[in-house]
Amino acid sequence: MIQEKFTYNFSNIVILGGGISGMGAALLAADRGYKVFLSNRDELSDAFAKALQTHNIPYETGAHTLEKILAASLIVKSPGIPDTAEIIQKATKAGIPVISEIEFAAEHSNETIVAVTGSNGKTTVTSLLGHLFTQAGMDHTMGGNIGKSFAQQVTESPAEVRLLEVSSFQLDGINNFKPKVAVLLNVTPDHLDRYDYKFENYLASKMRIAMNQDQDDYLVYNADDEAIGQALKTTPIRSTLVPFSMTKELEYGASLINNTIKIAIDQTPFTMPLEQLSLKGQHNTANAMAAATTAKLLKIRKETIRQSMQSFQGVEHRLEQVLKINKVQYINDSKATNVNATFYALDSMEQPTVWIVGGVDKGNDYSQLYHLVNKHVKAIVCLGVDNSKIVEAFGSCVEQMVETNSMEDAVRVAYKLANAGDTVLLSPACASFDLFDNYEDRGRQFKKAVRGL
Known part of the structure; x- marks a missing residue:
């Protein structure tokens, strides 16, 4: 209906x-x-x-x-x-009626909307698509949950394409918002304090991105994500489903075969070896597949997609290498505001790691991190007003755990705990609002403190 x-x-x-x-x-x-x-x-x-x-x-x-x-x-x-x-x-x-700003802006825009959501990776994918669109010479603006608001973009100038990162909070306030291409990267527990601590409520919020789409629109989604798979069985979707998967070969969609991305959605399949991607790590392979699939749907040339994937430089505050001091690498992953994002960060660590973690807990379940902490983390530096949940969760996982309540203290303690060859990783798994304005402020304070060592 x-x-x-x-x-x-x-x-x-x-x-x-x-x-x-x-x-x-x-x-x-x-x-x-x-x-x-x-x-x-x-x-x-x-x-x-x-x-x-x-x-x-x-x-x-x-x-x-x-x-x-x-x-x-x-x-x-x-x-x-x-x-x-x-x-x-x-x-x-x-x-x-109470609506969100993206709904209000969409009421005043007839342009093509490309909207990206997910618990993790949405800023990387949106930024990668922005890079792709620029390389393709596409008339577009980029923003939403990052950068300029959708409404400000509509006020300032017309564009053929509005590229938006959208959050679940923004999707909660829509009635008519209708993207031509919706990208759903993953759904893992996050912001549960806003959803009565019920994951199904949060999942339903993310699925709203496709609720107004019709048969002329596309939903690019992660076929490896169990929650999305279950939701698709019960949520009426009218748009064309375009899956991407790192675990199975798909006749229609994007697959990872022999360390090569293959996108088969038209008569001219796109292929690209993983080694050519500028972004490294398993989670970034999924991000690249989602972005390349979206670009292909928008008829961007294969060579442009390939060159863009090779030249993209990544996002500030997402596994950002800051400095190496006394043979210790300092990494800023302040954008990891939930457990799943921190999972990716810890999973990518190759050296013994001093982990700076903490902030405003959003109903986090830390148990999925235990094996990674046991494998990679030598010491934990807690950074928050209330660190009790982190102390309780990881107290028995590491020999050294220190509580701090300022970024300067946290970085100074990490400096003392780290030895040559180690990594110091800021990946908080929590929101930032107890001590910082936002995750950007937290990341910049980290980089400033590191540079001040």
């Missing part, structure tokens, strides 16, 4: 949250001539406050004025505000 398109009343828009997505939505609403008001619980950054003043957009900080918010015809909320927040509950009860 085809879902009817949701129609919105844009006469009086309230934006909840004054971060990157909220600012983008406010600027787009003002650009379209709508009445708009932004409400932010905390203080706004100076740059954002100035932007609102420049565009004559009224706003408030420090609190949410209920009367103004409940007078809205439509509320666009920040992904960071949960549906359980009192203000959202009251708005919903009052019958006011």
Whole structure:
């Protein structure tokens, strides 16, 4: 059954949250001539406050004025505000539609949307696709959950293709959002604190990326991911399914055969030996397969795909080699905000590792890391306000474990624990908000502390 398109009343828009997505939505609403008001619980950054003043957009900080918010015809909320927040509950009860910024932006865009989601790898795949599109001379913008918000992109300039990284929080607030190509990389437990600690709720959120697609659209998905496989059996999908697999040869889709990627989706199969990929590691092979398959669907030349895969330099804060000091390699994997991402990082370690871990626990199950910690980790440096769960999980796995609550201390302790030939790995497996603004701030503080040794 085809879902009817949701129609919105844009006469009086309230934006909840004054971060990157909220600012983008406010600027787009003002650009379209709508009445708009932004409400932010905390203080706004100076740059954002100035932007609102420049565009004559009224706003408030420090609190949410209920009367103004409940007078809205439509509320666009920040992904960071949960549906359980009192203000959202009251708005919903009052019958006011509450949507995410990507939904609002999509209502004002007729361009082709390529949307990438997954628990891990989505920034790498989005960035790799951005590199591919640039090399192919494709008129595109890139952003969403990284970089510029979708709404800001729509405000600034037209483009043939909108390449977006999208999170589950953003997908929770869509009704009509419809990508031409949706990419679903993997679904492993993450953000369970936002989903009643139920993995099936989080999985359902990720599957929403394809809910409005039709037979002219594509869902590129990981056929090796059991959770996605189960969800596809029970979720009605109308788009063309395009699988990729590292474990089985597929007649249609992307496969890994004899250390060579093979993509068979049309009359001209694409092949590329793994040794030619600039990105190394098993997880990056899957990322490359997803990106190359998407590029092939968009009719990008095979030679362009091949050259792009060879020249892509990777993403900041994702297994980023920082410095080698006294024959110790320091690696910044601050973007590993969940257990599965840290699993990939630890699995790729080849030397004895001093592991810096910790932050805001999101309902993590650390048991899947035990064998990797036993195999690769010689010492653990905890970095967080509350390290009790990590101490409890790994206390018996290593001989040395030290608790710290600042990046400088963590790096200094790691420096003392590491010997020549070792690796110091920041791969927190947790969110950053206890001690840092975000994972980027955490990664940059790590690099600064390392350079200060």
